[in-house]
Amino acid sequence: MVGRRWWTPWLWLAPALALLGVFLVYPVVDTVRRSFLDERSKSFVGLDNYRFIIDNPQPLVSDTHSALLNNIMWLTLFTGITVALGLILAVLTGRVRYEAAAKSSIFIPMAISFVAAAVIWRFMYEFNTDIGTVNAAVTSAGGESTDWLRDTGSPQTWLTERGPDTMPRPIQINNLALIFVGVWMWTGFAMVVLSAGLKGISTEVLEAARVDGANEWQIFRRIIVPILSPTIVVVATTLVIQGLKKFDLVWVMTGGRAKTDVVATLFYKEAFRVGDFGVGAALAVVLLLWVLPIMVISIRRFQFQEETR
Amino acid sequence: MATVTYDHVTKRFDTVVAVNDFNLEIPDKEFLVLVGPSGCGKSTALRLLAGLEEITEGDIYIGDRLVNHVPAKDRDIAMVFQSYALYPHMSVYDNMAFGLTLRKVPKEEIDRRVREAAQILGIEDLLKRKPRQLSGGQRQRVALGRAMVRDPAAFLLDEPLSNLDAKLRVQTRAELSKLHQRLGTTFIYVTHDQVEAMTMATRIAVMKDGLLQQVGAPQDLYDRPENVFVAGFIGSPAMNFFQARVKGQREEMHLDIDSFQVPVPASWLDDLLPYGGKEVIFGMRPENICDPECQPCSTEAAPVTAMVDVTEVMGSEIFLHLVADGKAFMARVDPRCRARPGQEIRVEFDMARMHVFDPETEEAIGSREKR
Numbered sequence: 270m271v272g273r274r275w276w277t278p279w280l281w282l283a284p285a286l287a288l289l290g291v292f293l294v295y296p297v298v299d300t301v302r303r304s305f306l307d308e309r310s311k312s313f314v315g316l317d318n319y320r321f322i323i324d325n326p327q328p329l330v331s332d333t334h335s336a337l338l339n340n341i342m343w344l345t346l347f348t349g350i351t352v353a354l355g356l357i358l359a360v361l362t363g364r365v366r367y368e369a370a371a372k373s374s375i376f377i378p379m380a381i382s383f384v385a386a387a388v389i390w391r392f393m394y395e396f397n398t399d400i401g402t403v404n405a406a407v408t409s410a411g412g413e414s415t416d417w418l419r420d421t422g423s424p425q426t427w428l429t430e431r432g433p434d435t436m437p438r439p440i441q442i443n444n445l446a447l448i449f450v451g452v453w454m455w456t457g458f459a460m461v462v463l464s465a466g467l468k469g470i471s472t473e474v475l476e477a478a479r480v481d482g483a484n485e486w487q488i489f490r491r492i493i494v495p496i497l498s499p500t501i502v503v504v505a506t507t508l509v510i511q512g513l514k515k516f517d518l519v520w521v522m523t524g525g526r527a528k529t530d531v532v533a534t535l536f537y538k539e540a541f542r543v544g545d546f547g548v549g550a551a552l553a554v555v556l557l558l559w560v561l562p563i564m565v566i567s568i569r570r571f572q573f574q575e576e577t578r
Numbered sequence: 579m580a581t582v583t584y585d586h587v588t589k590r591f592d593t594v595v596a597v598n599d600f601n602l603e604i605p606d607k608e609f610l611v612l613v614g615p616s617g618c619g620k621s622t623a624l625r626l627l628a629g630l631e632e633i634t635e636g637d638i639y640i641g642d643r644l645v646n647h648v649p650a651k652d653r654d655i656a657m658v659f660q661s662y663a664l665y666p667h668m669s670v671y672d673n674m675a676f677g678l679t680l681r682k683v684p685k686e687e688i689d690r691r692v693r694e695a696a697q698i699l700g701i702e703d704l705l706k707r708k709p710r711q712l713s714g715g716q717r718q719r720v721a722l723g724r725a726m727v728r729d730p731a732a733f734l735l736d737e738p739l740s741n742l743d744a745k746l747r748v749q750t751r752a753e754l755s756k757l758h759q760r761l762g763t764t765f766i767y768v769t770h771d772q773v774e775a776m777t778m779a780t781r782i783a784v785m786k787d788g789l790l791q792q793v794g795a796p797q798d799l800y801d802r803p804e805n806v807f808v809a810g811f812i813g814s815p816a817m818n819f820f821q822a823r824v825k826g827q828r829e830e831m832h833l834d835i836d837s838f839q840v841p842v843p844a845s846w847l848d849d850l851l852p853y854g855g856k857e858v859i860f861g862m863r864p865e866n867i868c869d870p871e872c873q874p875c876s877t878e879a880a881p882v883t884a885m886v887d888v889t890e891v892m893g894s895e896i897f898l899h900l901v902a903d904g905k906a907f908m909a910r911v912d913p914r915c916r917a918r919p920g921q922e923i924r925v926e927f928d929m930a931r932m933h934v935f936d937p938e939t940e941e942a943i944g945s946r947e948k949r
């Protein structure tokens with residue numbers, strides 16, 4: 270290639286790199302920098318901010334331990350339940366007569382904005398049974414109305430009650446109530462992607478398994494799931510990242526009160542409510558370190574698939 | 579190992595009757611071939627037996643057991659699908675072992691059976707591969723192997739050769755026959771290819787539009803077709819059919835086919851007497867029309883003059899496309915014959931081998947022994 274300089278491709282890449290630099294690299298680097306400075310970003314404090322997260326000196330104002338534990342809960346429960354439910358629904362809706370209608374109705378929550386969904390579910394969990402559908406259902410079934418979101422000290426409170434003290438700390442009913450909303454919103458996504466994968470499995474393969482002597486469960490477990498596993502991994506990765514960054518639902522429904530904070534809400538609070546940029550930045554870095562390996566794994570996987578095509 | 583019985587089986591899909599009052603008993607160890615044109619219900623008949631479709635009416639027995647409501651997994655049959663339907667995520671070994679692991683057969687026993695089947699099929703070197711790393715012919719063997727290791731009561735095969743090239747198909751045909759002898763299991767084989775049917779079958783069952791037309795040994799079906807459809811379906815090139823009118827009294831009785839006339843052999847007089855003056859369908863296979871110039875004809879030969887339209891040289895024989903007064907038909911003659919397109923030649927019909935059918939019912943006329 271005559272007359273082509275080594276820097277020609279870089280010239281074309283420059284605008285994109287500049288944008289990335291301004292809007293991605295600079296904020297990341299700056300956040301890392303601030304995580305080593307004090308609350309006004311004035312003087313260097315070493316690892317003090319990280320020590321704050323680990324030692325959790327102010328559990329009543331900003332409970333870092335509960336935020337980390339809650340995030341792990343979001344990561345595992347939210348991802349696990351959503352994938353499992355999506356898979357089951359993908360298989361079941363594939364067998365009903367009104368497949369399209371069934372799928373659309375399950376997918377609808379995905380089309381609602383997260384804030385709107387959070388508001389809807391705040392009403393759903395409302396203590397007053399004239400407003401709160403969930404409590405209306407509970408009371409009509411003979412149960413006691415529960416404030417699902419707030420810590421009122423009443424015997425059962427869904428979004429606020431921490432549950433009996435015998436339970437491990439993160440398993441609070443209000444956290445489960447929040448995670449349930451997340452599951453409600455994302456199940457449609459998991460179902461649609463997985464059922465597309467399911468459609469790709471030849472019916473003859475499933476029939477062959479039946480003739481070979483497999484019952485429905487064995488077909489699901491030993492034929493469908495392994496064939497779908499690449500798709501399941503893609504869905505799970507998406508959901509894990511969602512679960513890690515979860516902010517909107519928690520922020521709108523509880524504001525992180527009654528030990529429902531996750532890392533994302535806590536760093537927002539620290540940085541912009543408490544006004545401690547140091548701890549806020551350190552929490553953001555923790556979140557970044559958490560997401561990073563998952564991103565790397567999924568990119569690797571993507572490259573691997575590209576190669577083996 | 580078992581007999582398979584279809585007792586007045588009907589299968590309806592909404593408006594379509596895919597299998598209509600199907601009645602068939604398949605003895606133990608038989609190689610039965612279900613043959614018919616596309617869409618005639620062959621696959622459906624097989625899938626009903628496999629338990630992959632629900633029976634609308636009638637009963638199916640495997641051995642003495644009524645299996646109408648027995649799920650596929652408990653019917654003790656193995657099936658080879660047209661697309662082979664191998665499990666894509668399993669190795670060849672695991673594909674073959676799957677059915678046995680489900681039945682909790684001991685590991686050593688599974689290993690023994692899989693290796694034995696692989697050896698018979700010549701796929702020992704492929705056991706570690708995944709299906710996508712195999713050629714079509716190899717996949718087909720794996721599918722057969724997967725069925726073999728199960729040692730089932732019956733083997734069902736739905737057009738297993740249709741994805742193979744012509745040469746491999748001929749080779750696999752012979753191997754399947756050998757496999758059948760070796761295993762001594764009931765084989766039920768679906769195909770739309772009458773050559774496959776003729777070469778492998780103990781008995782052939784011909785289907786059309788969901789209805790069973792005729793069941794019999796290949797040669798029997800070829801020599802004594804019971805209706806126009808079977809006569810035309812079995813044999814390649816197909817039997818020639820002519821609209822004919824039965825004319826003349828006893829000794830002078832002949833078939834009048836507008837352009838030419840052929841005498842009725844003495845043995846047929848009684849059968850055709852009731853049709854005197856009426857229309858019939860006259861059938862003659864191409865190989866029973868000969869060119870007396872190059873090969874001797876039978877004693878009951880009837881001469882017909884025809885124009886050679888096209889000749890197809892096959893090497894071992896020549897197909898002559900002939901036209902007699904606008905009516906086209908085909909003859910299959912010795913390669914030494916010198917007939918050329920455009921030429922007018924005299925061929926002879928071997929009347930001892932003629933077929934006659936009733937034009938309304940399309941059923942064969944005449945007693946079985948004669949045909």
Ligand SMILES: Nc1ncnc2c1ncn2[C@@H]1O[C@H](COP(=O)(O)OP(=O)(O)OP(=O)(O)O)[C@@H](O)[C@H]1O
Binds near residue numbers: 591596617618619623
């Ligand atoms: N699941 C189904 N729903 C509705 N109609 C069906 C279904 N399966 C088969 N049919 C109909 O039943 C008839 C017989 O189908 P079948 O598959 O048995 O034909 P076939 O003889 O195997 O044909 P081919 O040689 O093309 O495989 C066809 O008219 C087909 O359209």
Ligand SMILES: [Mg+2]
Binds near residue numbers: 620621622
């Ligand atoms: Mg078919």
